[in-house]
Amino acid sequence: MPLKGKHLIDPDQLTFNEIHEIINLGLDMEQNPAKYSKVCEGKILGTMFFEPSTRTRLSFESAMLRMGGTVLGFSDVTTSSVTKGESVADTIRVLDDYADILVMRHPVAGTPREASQYSTVPVINGGDGGHQHPTQTLTDLITIQKYHGEIRGLKVAFCGDLLFGRTVHSLLKTLSRFPDMEFILISPPELPIPEDLKTEVIEKYNVKITETDSLEKHMAEIDILYMTRIQKERFLNQEDYEKLKDSYILTNSLLENAKQDLIILHPLPRVNEIHTEVDRDPRAKYFEQAKMGVYVRMALMALLLGNIEIAAPTLTLKVKNGTIMTKFIAS
Amino acid sequence: MPLKGKHLIDPDQLTFNEIHEIINLGLDMEQNPAKYSKVCEGKILGTMFFEPSTRTRLSFESAMLRMGGTVLGFSDVTTSSVTKGESVADTIRVLDDYADILVMRHPVAGTPREASQYSTVPVINGGDGGHQHPTQTLTDLITIQKYHGEIRGLKVAFCGDLLFGRTVHSLLKTLSRFPDMEFILISPPELPIPEDLKTEVIEKYNVKITETDSLEKHMAEIDILYMTRIQKERFLNQEDYEKLKDSYILTNSLLENAKQDLIILHPLPRVNEIHTEVDRDPRAKYFEQAKMGVYVRMALMALLLGNIEIAAPTLTLKVKNGTIMTKFIAS
């Protein structure tokens, strides 16, 4: 199996087929949880969080427990208290004795990659600084697949802080690899998408990109609206944050002309950028998205551990308007 | 089943029959632990402790593990590090995806109730500020039932800080619902029972209450002696604390005239209010009480999860002087 024994540091490492394998398995796990309740029996997940991220950690832990595995780890120690000055290489060569698969969150970009070079067990990047967070991207993708049936020919709008937003960068790059995608980038002029990322996806995948500062303007054409929080912690200057923090607030009236099968996503936590009145709109899928994060992590871990083998042709589950369609496609 | 899928925020929510169901099941779990060792297999308890309370947390965790379930959670993060400014409603709508039942400890009174309004899984209040702590009350009740056979016609003395003592208030209110109870309230004049609570239980349940500042005076008539710690953390003025902290110290000589079937309880931790010489007295049941806390939490969680169904008439276990008597009563 291609995924067995691999590490996942950057979504770019996954082939198009591997992404589909993970998503399709995750969708089946959601539909038939009992079928998978023991597939990781006897396996230990090590959660190595060198900075706290309670949701990410609990999502991984829940995923492993739901497959009959167990969990150990640490959740908010500082680097020094674990390592007492030793190298990442040494630390990981000890930690990989305690578990069968590791998820590492680290404040320093690149540390999970370095760790993976010394680990004898699969390492999953659970977020490294402002760099990568591949399982958030997989969470976004499985939610789109579940509610749009297929990731193809979609108009996806990203709204908010496109300069610092790690989840936006990663999802944008990965979605570019899917057929016929088009992006609408909505941000205040101060927080545009980084130029090099834009150039890369346009040149490499030839996607169409539209930039605007208006959330309203393209609302009627959008298939996916990906809202993000303006992250206070990224601003050196409190005044700048105050000025920009309420740039976009999604309300029911803004959604009046939106498509009936629009889906609204958000990596959470949300502050003010989506009014709570929107929560009751059936197009609001951000809480479902958090839930799908557990299933996609189950699928990922089961595949990296090699506890589930998927033979090509892989199963595609198409879920649209509540009806589940399944078909086999050649991988 | 009435309890399946419910939340437990306040002991008042439980009917008299529900309390008996929980206690009787807990007593059977203590007697026959092997019978219940897998009743929660596949279930996940989420321990959401927004302030630390190591004993309460471990008691819940032990309870779930002893039923074959698993546990995830956090134990002492501050609110902000989990929520990053989001609402309780949003937080709980994410956390309820990770577990099948949640226990929440929170410094702000009312937060567990608010959380329960948004959760799709049962929420148990693990203590909210100085407000409620329903599983401590259930722990007190199961211990009384185990060592007195029936909670009826008992003279119960509460001694110590009756003003701030959350466990006293909650147990007093709940015991008032049992038949023919009588209370003796022993406190320094500075720390009396709150007037409104006294009025409430007298008017609603017509119980007899005697107030005194002497631990000695009524010793010979008492069936249950509930000792409490003077809580340093409740005093604004260190001097006031110093003056009151050793108001009552239970010793062997004080117990000379006490009943042979008296039972002495304490929610723990104890500081000086019970002399260690009393520990060897067979009437001292405070460590047994901590142990019964695990069994009553097992019973509660199994019933809320619906993993155990209890049909009326329910089983009553009567344990007195080491002999176990069982009978079926109509509920």
Next chain:
Amino acid sequence: MPLKGKHLIDPDQLTFNEIHEIINLGLDMEQNPAKYSKVCEGKILGTMFFEPSTRTRLSFESAMLRMGGTVLGFSDVTTSSVTKGESVADTIRVLDDYADILVMRHPVAGTPREASQYSTVPVINGGDGGHQHPTQTLTDLITIQKYHGEIRGLKVAFCGDLLFGRTVHSLLKTLSRFPDMEFILISPPELPIPEDLKTEVIEKYNVKITETDSLEKHMAEIDILYMTRIQKERFLNQEDYEKLKDSYILTNSLLENAKQDLIILHPLPRVNEIHTEVDRDPRAKYFEQAKMGVYVRMALMALLLGNIEIAAPTLTLKVKNGTIMTKFIAS
């Protein structure tokens, strides 16, 4: 069974036969993990860490999980937040209700021993101040047994901080009980072995001890080289630390004249005292040592819990140069 229900506070408590039982079982667990994957099903390990020690904690947790048991506990609370001023006796009488076996780490020497006097379940000392750390000693012993086949007639060198090094003191004392051992003690003059410990092992076990400040001098005769870190946290004076910290650095060139079956150990974490170039030398066994720590803790816990019974004559596994030899010896 001799070990069932016992505590382990000090390696001295273990008879020579008991040490062999634990080591031999640990070696078999490493060779046949599947055979032991459920021997602690239904058992709960309580990890009571009154000071953080992430590796020791995770090693114990992994050990219990690999035998099908479960884990609860705390990892870095201060004493006060658990005990609120109560005695060790009271604390342990509550904690022993939550678990079937406890491991306690405590900053104050003697606390695990005191706890064991009140606990109804086995207590393992996970390190108390600069005092004892018996499972590190068992880890060192199982690694020597695995790579040298038998602990007999070996020349063991200890290098580094021999004054404060708790692991050195404990291993030296325990190795003295094995037949025909000889020690070479390598330290800067400022950090010699304590005089009373030296006197004790010489008088009691009649071992030969050579003291030197040169790592090079005896290299050719050594069977086991036990390197240690100069611990910054032990120095009151930063200058003294700076002067001594790089006293010994093991390099490939230093190892040129060493025996082919030398094994190099280190309790980890390592800072500079072993150059990373040595990691690729097959004689470097310090990462294998960390791994063996999990198996020896599995064996210890299974025996203390009585979940595995070993009948005399006990099984001795001899592992040398990759070949496993087994034979039965009378205990």
